[in-house]
Amino acid sequence: MRNNIKVERARKDMTQEQLAEALGVSRQTINAIEKNKYLPSTLLALKMSNLFGLTVNELFVLEESD
Amino acid sequence: MKDVMPQMKLLPYRYKRHGLWVLIIGIPFMTLITFALITVGLIPKSDAFFDEWSKPIIYYPIIIGLALLNFSEEREEDEMVQHLRYQSFMLGVFYLIVGLLMLPLFTNVVRLLEGRAVGMPDVGGMWGALVLLLFYTYASFRYKLHQIRKALETDAE
Numbered sequence: 714m715r716n717n718i719k720v721e722r723a724r725k726d727m728t729q730e731q732l733a734e735a736l737g738v739s740r741q742t743i744n745a746i747e748k749n750k751y752l753p754s755t756l757l758a759l760k761m762s763n764l765f766g767l768t769v770n771e772l773f774v775l776e777e778s779d
Numbered sequence: 780m781k782d783v784m785p786q787m788k789l790l791p792y793r794y795k796r797h798g799l800w801v802l803i804i805g806i807p808f809m810t811l812i813t814f815a816l817i818t819v820g821l822i823p824k825s826d827a828f829f830d831e832w833s834k835p836i837i838y839y840p841i842i843i844g845l846a847l848l849n850f851s852e853e854r855e856e857d858e859m860v861q862h863l864r865y866q867s868f869m870l871g872v873f874y875l876i877v878g879l880l881m882l883p884l885f886t887n888v889v890r891l892l893e894g895r896a897v898g899m900p901d902v903g904g905m906w907g908a909l910v911l912l913l914f915y916t917y918a919s920f921r922y923k924l925h926q927i928r929k930a931l932e933t934d935a936e
Contacts (some may be wrong), residue, residue, distance in 0.1 A: 737857070739855035739857050751859050755859070
C-alpha cells in the first residue's frame with residue numbers, strides 16, 4: 714500500500730508537526746505513516762482524509778502486492 | 780465514536796521515572812532494610828540473608844522497576860506506540876518461552892564442555908511462572924473474545 718500524505722501535506726503547506734498536532738498523534742507517527750513503516754487505524758485514516766478533504770481511497774492506494 | 784474494544788489503561792508517563800528510580804536505588808535500599816532487620820533481630824540468622832533473602836532483594840526492585848517502565852505511557856502516547864508495545868509484549872513472551880525451553884540445553888552443553896555429568900537445572904519456578912503467564916494471557920484472550928462475540932450476537936438480535 715502506498716499513500717499520498719506527503720503530497721497532500723505539501724499541497725496544504727503543512728509540516729509533519731502541524732499535521733500531527735491536528736490529528737492528535739506524534740510527529741514520528743506521521744513520519745512512519747508517510748514512509749509506509751506503519752499502517753494507521755481506520756479512525757486515523759478517516760481523520761486524515763477528512764482533514765485533507767479527500768476520501769480514504771484517494772489518500773491510501775492499494776497495490777497489486779496487497 | 781464509541782470504543783468497542785477500549786485500550787488498556789496505563790500509568791502516566793511520570794511513572795517511567797519512578798521505575799528508573801526503583802531500579803537504581805531499589806537494590807541498595809532493600810539491602811539496607813534487610814541488614815536493619817538482621818540488626819533488630821527480625822531475621823534471626825545473618826547467614827540466612829545470603830541464601831534466603833538475596834533473590835527477593837534483587838528481584839523485587841528489578842521486577843517493580845521494569846513493570847513501571849513497561850506499564851506506563853510514553854511522553855507522546857498514540858496508536859503507533861500502543862501497536863509497538865503490543866508487538867513487543869508478544870515478542871517478549873515468545874523469547875521467554877524459547878529461552879526457558881533452551882536453558883537446560885545450554886546448561887548441559889556447558890556441563891559437557893567442562894567434563895561434568897549432565898543434569899536438569901533448577902528451572903521449576905521459572906517454568907511455573909511461564910505457565911501462569913501463558914494461562915492468564917490465553918484465558919484473558921478467550922474471555923475478551925467471548926465478550927465481543929456476545930456483544931455482536933446481542934446487536935444481531
